Amino acid sequence: MSLKTLKTDLAIIGGGPAGMSAAVAAYDAGVRNLLILERDGALGGILQQCIHNGFGLHRFGEELSGPEYAHRYEEMVRQRNIPFKLNTMVLDLTQDRRITATNSEDGVFYVDAGAVILAMGCRERPRGALNTPGTRPAGIYTAGTAQKLVNVKGCMPGRDVVILGSGDIGLIMARRMTLEGARVHAVCELMPYSGGLARNIEQCLHDFDIPLYLSTTVVGIKGRERLESVQIASVDENRRPIPSTIREIPCDTLLLSVGLIPENELTKSAGVPLDRTTQGAVVDQDRMTRVPGIFSCGNVLHVHDLVDYVSDEAAVAGRAAAAYLSGLEPGKEEIEIVPDGLVRYTVPQRLTRREQTRIFFRVGGIYRNVRIVVRDGEREIYSAKKLKVAPGEMESITLSKDVMRTLSGGRLEIGLEETP
Amino acid sequence: MKQYDVAVIGAGVVGAMICRELSRFEVRTVLLERMDDVCMGASRANSSIVHAGFDCEPGTLKARLNVRGSELMERVADELGVPYVRNTSLVVGFSDEDKPKLEYLLDKGIRNGVRGLKLVTSDEARALEPGLSEEVRWALLAPTGAVICPYELTIAAVGNAMDNGVELRTGFEVRTIGKEGDLYTVSSGEDALQAKYVINCAGVYADAVAAMAGAGDFTITPRRGEYMLMDKECGKAVRATVFRTPTAMGKGILVTRTVDGNLLMGPTAENIGDKEDTSTTAQGLEKVFEQARRVLPAVSMRQVITSFAGLRAVGPTGDFIINQPKEGFINCAGIESPGLSSAPAIAEYVLEMLGQSGLALAEKDRYSPRRRPFNWFRNLTPEEKDEVIRKDPAYGRMVCRCEGITEGEIRDALTQNPRPRDLDGVKRRTRAGMGRCQGGFCSPVVIELLAGELGIPYECVTKSGKGSYLMTGRTKGGRRS
Ligand SMILES: Cc1cc2nc3c(=O)[nH]c(=O)nc-3n(C[C@H](O)[C@H](O)[C@H](O)COP(=O)(O)OP(=O)(O)OC[C@H]3O[C@@H](n4cnc5c(N)ncnc54)[C@H](O)[C@@H]3O)c2cc1C
Numbered sequence: 001m002s003l004k005t006l007k008t009d010l011a012i013i014g015g016g017p018a019g020m021s022a023a024v025a026a027y028d029a030g031v032r033n034l035l036i037l038e039r040d041g042a043l044g045g046i047l048q049q050c051i052h053n054g055f056g057l058h059r060f061g062e063e064l065s066g067p068e069y070a071h072r073y074e075e076m077v078r079q080r081n082i083p084f085k086l087n088t089m090v091l092d093l094t095q096d097r098r099i100t101a102t103n104s105e106d107g108v109f110y111v112d113a114g115a116v117i118l119a120m121g122c123r124e125r126p127r128g129a130l131n132t133p134g135t136r137p138a139g140i141y142t143a144g145t146a147q148k149l150v151n152v153k154g155c156m157p158g159r160d161v162v163i164l165g166s167g168d169i170g171l172i173m174a175r176r177m178t179l180e181g182a183r184v185h186a187v188c189e190l191m192p193y194s195g196g197l198a199r200n201i202e203q204c205l206h207d208f209d210i211p212l213y214l215s216t217t218v219v220g221i222k223g224r225e226r227l228e229s230v231q232i233a234s235v236d237e238n239r240r241p242i243p244s245t246i247r248e249i250p251c252d253t254l255l256l257s258v259g260l261i262p263e264n265e266l267t268k269s270a271g272v273p274l275d276r277t278t279q280g281a282v283v284d285q286d287r288m289t290r291v292p293g294i295f296s297c298g299n300v301l302h303v304h305d306l307v308d309y310v311s312d313e314a315a316v317a318g319r320a321a322a323a324y325l326s327g328l329e330p331g332k333e334e335i336e337i338v339p340d341g342l343v344r345y346t347v348p349q350r351l352t353r354r355e356q357t358r359i360f361f362r363v364g365g366i367y368r369n370v371r372i373v374v375r376d377g378e379r380e381i382y383s384a385k386k387l388k389v390a391p392g393e394m395e396s397i398t399l400s401k402d403v404m405r406t407l408s409g410g411r412l413e414i415g416l417e418e419t420p
Numbered sequence: 421m422k423q424y425d426v427a428v429i430g431a432g433v434v435g436a437m438i439c440r441e442l443s444r445f446e447v448r449t450v451l452l453e454r455m456d457d458v459c460m461g462a463s464r465a466n467s468s469i470v471h472a473g474f475d476c477e478p479g480t481l482k483a484r485l486n487v488r489g490s491e492l493m494e495r496v497a498d499e500l501g502v503p504y505v506r507n508t509s510l511v512v513g514f515s516d517e518d519k520p521k522l523e524y525l526l527d528k529g530i531r532n533g534v535r536g537l538k539l540v541t542s543d544e545a546r547a548l549e550p551g552l553s554e555e556v557r558w559a560l561l562a563p564t565g566a567v568i569c570p571y572e573l574t575i576a577a578v579g580n581a582m583d584n585g586v587e588l589r590t591g592f593e594v595r596t597i598g599k600e601g602d603l604y605t606v607s608s609g610e611d612a613l614q615a616k617y618v619i620n621c622a623g624v625y626a627d628a629v630a631a632m633a634g635a636g637d638f639t640i641t642p643r644r645g646e647y648m649l650m651d652k653e654c655g656k657a658v659r660a661t662v663f664r665t666p667t668a669m670g671k672g673i674l675v676t677r678t679v680d681g682n683l684l685m686g687p688t689a690e691n692i693g694d695k696e697d698t699s700t701t702a703q704g705l706e707k708v709f710e711q712a713r714r715v716l717p718a719v720s721m722r723q724v725i726t727s728f729a730g731l732r733a734v735g736p737t738g739d740f741i742i743n744q745p746k747e748g749f750i751n752c753a754g755i756e757s758p759g760l761s762s763a764p765a766i767a768e769y770v771l772e773m774l775g776q777s778g779l780a781l782a783e784k785d786r787y788s789p790r791r792r793p794f795n796w797f798r799n800l801t802p803e804e805k806d807e808v809i810r811k812d813p814a815y816g817r818m819v820c821r822c823e824g825i826t827e828g829e830i831r832d833a834l835t836q837n838p839r840p841r842d843l844d845g846v847k848r849r850t851r852a853g854m855g856r857c858q859g860g861f862c863s864p865v866v867i868e869l870l871a872g873e874l875g876i877p878y879e880c881v882t883k884s885g886k887g888s889y890l891m892t893g894r895t896k897g898g899r900r901s
Binding site: 002003039087089091100102103104105106107108109123124126127128129131133134135136137138139141142144145148149150152153154155156157158159180181219221222224225226252 | 648649696698699700701702704705721722724725726727728802803805806807809810813814816817818821824856857858859860861863864878879882883884885886887888889890891892893894895896897
């Protein structure tokens with residue numbers, strides 16, 4: 001017996017904000033035969049559990065909650081009658097764009113697609129990855145899992161909480177747990193600065209008098225059945241714990257917000273080369289990967305801090321996929337963008353056409369009074385002053401078409417320099 | 421008081437294998453376990469290696485049972501549907517000084533009756549395992565070395581025994597053992613039963629259990645071993661199990677591919693006082709990593725998905741203690757490594773002892789050595805999976821995306837002997853939650869399935885037995901209507 005095979009022009013893997021926005025943009029650019037595959041029971045991805053507000057300021061000019069933001073996009077998908085399959089898990093993707101997927105209705109089936117947009121999002125780094133020594137009791141959750149338990153299941157993961165990592169989900173959960181009557185004793189951050197948005201530190205910690213300990217980490221975990229306490233310690237410049245600073249905080253819950261990892265297992269199975277820093281695909285200005293016809297956008301490409309940017313980026317990918325399907329030749333140039341280290345990464349990482357291009361990037365530390373500089377060999381082709389840049393906030397610059405035309409080709413260097 | 425022919429104390433791999441052997445016969449058997457699930461001791465956290473048998477001292481019980489166990493294991497694994505891979509073992513030496521030590525091992529192995537052993541040069545070793553360090557000079561190759569999933573083996577053996585009539589009582593901690601006439605009374609304080617024969621397979625507590633019956637005054641010392649488990653991505657770095665040349669300090673840190681394709685590195689060896697202390701330490705994990713990197717230079721800390729520790733039950737003699745100091749009371753004590761490898765042979769040996777001491781071993785008319793495995797679905801072809809999903813749509817609903825485990829597989833495990841009662845129990849049976857996200861995504865769903873099966877509220881599901889509550893209650897607005 002052979003398996004069912006569907007044919008589609010465009011398959012979008014993931015029905016979160018990235019997948020929906022990409023689908024809508026592709027539809028509006030003329031693609032009619034398209035399909036969204038989503039493993040969850042609803043569209044919306046992680047936004048479904050983000051019941052706090054702060055979404056949509058850029059995109060819609062108003063403050064929405066996560067589910068509201070997702071709902072706006074879901075409406076756009078429905079208005080256009082864009083088909084989607086829920087509870088559908090994609091198991092495999094090949095270089096020639098054959099998808100293997102499974103769900104209860106269709107069994108195991110194939111989708112042969114003219115183009116594929118990857119929009120699978122990311123997952124949280126678990127405790128194991130930190131290698132924190134100690135026992136392995138109940139009461140240790142990633143912040144996102146705790147968020148799901150509280151916001152979706154209506155259950156409290158615990159009462160006395162320590163949070164490791166000051167990423168945005170950790171900050172949001174510090175406030176959420178407090179509002180639910182739990183005591184958040186500390187938020188510990190390994191780095192000398194927080195990885196979260198400044199507004200979240202203000203609204204989620206300061207407003208509730210929750211202490212944020214920078215350059216501090218969890219070095220031990222105690223409790224046999226349920227967590228009883230954690231040991232925290234300050235770290236030196238090399239991020240090694242300083243033994244004399246170890247102290248114990250009794251608690252029944254440890255929430256981890258220690259990083260997000262783009263979920264690129266399918267990307268790898270399709271042979272798409274990844275960027276070591278972003279852990280997402282290497283893409284061009286169209287968000288096309290190095291495998292023709294396979295695009296990537298949203299948190300599976302690189303971790304964003306605002307969903308509004310995810311939607312924008314996905315729309316770029318959606319329109320580009322439509323152009324690709326209509327037979328437009330991909331760009332022929334090969335211009336590599338090389339970050340200087342202070343700038344950790346850029347998206348896109350390469351340019352194949354000389355047109356106006358917006359380049360997103362993140363820096364590796366907090367720097368004040370700097371210039372963002374782009375050089376073409378010795379020649380400075382772009383610069384902009386910044387009072388402050390920080391790892392928690394994504395930055396972007398736009399290179400105009402005129403500037404792009406003047407490039408000698410090959411390679412652009414982007415970096416931070418002191419202001420003269 | 422309920423009466424049995426045999427009471428087996430301890431549901432580790434040794435107790436499990438003995439029960440499975442007993443279940444072939446018309447023998448009323450009960451398996452007693454203090455924890456809320458089976459396989460909570462050493463059998464859960466070890467190196468998962470079916471040792472070829474070259475490093476045991478010739479002439480010992482260990483040597484004999486290891487080699488015999490390694491012969492039996494492939495068939496046992498097949499009958500129970502437990503993953504088993506004969507991946508060969510390599511003992512590597514970093515200098516010419518190690519060569520005589522490897523020759524000594526080779527000689528011991530030959531005397532123990534291990535087949536196929538061979539000393540090879542660094543080039544031959546690296547031809548087999550390209551990831552091996554350039555420093556490797558010599559290697560001893562043991563083609564009968566294998567890996568198995570130790571908890572699936574133990575759980576499946578208990579399940580198979582139960583399917584064939586053995587009774588399991590979890591949460592039964594044996595506290596006293598008395599004897600009247602030819603009947604032992606075994607009691608937990610709350611509950612008691614009687615049996616003609618008692619078999620002590622209590623792991624690190626085997627000394628305490630023996631003392632209860634006045635059947636031995638040995639002590640068992642817990643010796644902790646810490647491990648790191650790496651992402652499946654690095655499982656490809658090596659196919660075989662790679663040991664360092666043993667030193668006075670023991671076998672040292674090994675690196676192996678697991679049956680699931682992860683890379684496992686460890687264990688350390690440290691005697692400790694506390695028989696419950698399976699915590700990991702910063703020093704221990706650091707040591708594991710440093711030593712493993714010497715063998716496989718490509719391993720990186722970024723790929724660690726979890727770390728854990730197990731306790732070896734170290735006896736006073738260096739050999740297994742398998743004896744019958746009192747009529748009808750058999751000790752299986754000091755079952756340290758290679759206890760997992762030896763378990764099928766230990767069971768054979770104990771049944772012989774029982775037969776000799778008068779237990780009637782009449783074969784059952786209806787006995788099946790086979791058990792429906794946990795992992796049958798994941799080994800199907802896409803076409804076969806498609807057919808299963810048509811019959812049962814639950815197999816089309818993915819729960820654990822990292823390991824690819826469906827709701828159907830979890831439901832199957834929830835209703836199979838021995839039934840899991842908590843999150844970790846489901847994890848050990850199905851692998852749901854064992855992948856790179858470590859249960860972040862799937863645990864809310866698994867909790868729901870467990871709650872449904874156990875008929876308890878969502879927030880009352882535990883992680884691993886009593887006291888390991890996962891939630892402290894409902895949120896403010898979260899009361900159930
Ligand atoms: C770090 C480490 C690495 C190892 N590596 C290997 C290897 O690679 N290959 C190999 O062959 N072997 C290995 N071993 C050895 C192997 O794991 C053990 O020999 C084997 O698991 C022992 O099984 P067991 O049933 O005797 O003990 P356990 O699995 O410890 O079971 C004992 C059971 O008895 C129960 N119990 C105790 N007291 C009572 C009581 N009073 N009442 C009721 N129940 C009780 C316990 O709860 C437990 O479930 C290793 C061991 C360790 C710790």
